[in-house]
Amino acid sequence: MATVKIPPVLRPSVGGEKTVSADGSNVGEVLKSLASDHPQTQSQLFAADGELNRYVNVYLNDEDVRVLDGLQTAVGEGDTLVILPAMAGGA
Structure with a gap:
């Protein structure tokens, strides 16, 4: 099981946790496991084609x-x- 460090902007989607554990043999599987356990992260992590945003x-x-x-x-x-x-941003 991998540890996934969650940035502050995504923490509300994972119950406020700073880190979560997720299963998978590759990065895509781990992130999909995360999205399965915390559905609000799906659209934040993945584009419609299944690739990373x-x-x-x-x-x-x-x-x-x-x-x-x-x-x-x-x-x-x-x-x-x-x-x-x-x-992004700045002046």
Whole structure:
């Protein structure tokens, strides 16, 4: 089971938790398990085509999964996923 660190903006969707555990052998399965357990996160994490929303960054043990194998990146027991929504703005 992987640990998923939840950013403050998504915490209301997971009952206020900072971290949750989720099953899966790859990043996509872990995130889909998270979305299954906490349905409000589905549209926040995934686009209509099932891919990650373009403004959601996911790191596996401090490495951006987009430069690894994306949603197919293998996840082992004890790995940590960090979800970081992209921020924009400024003047």
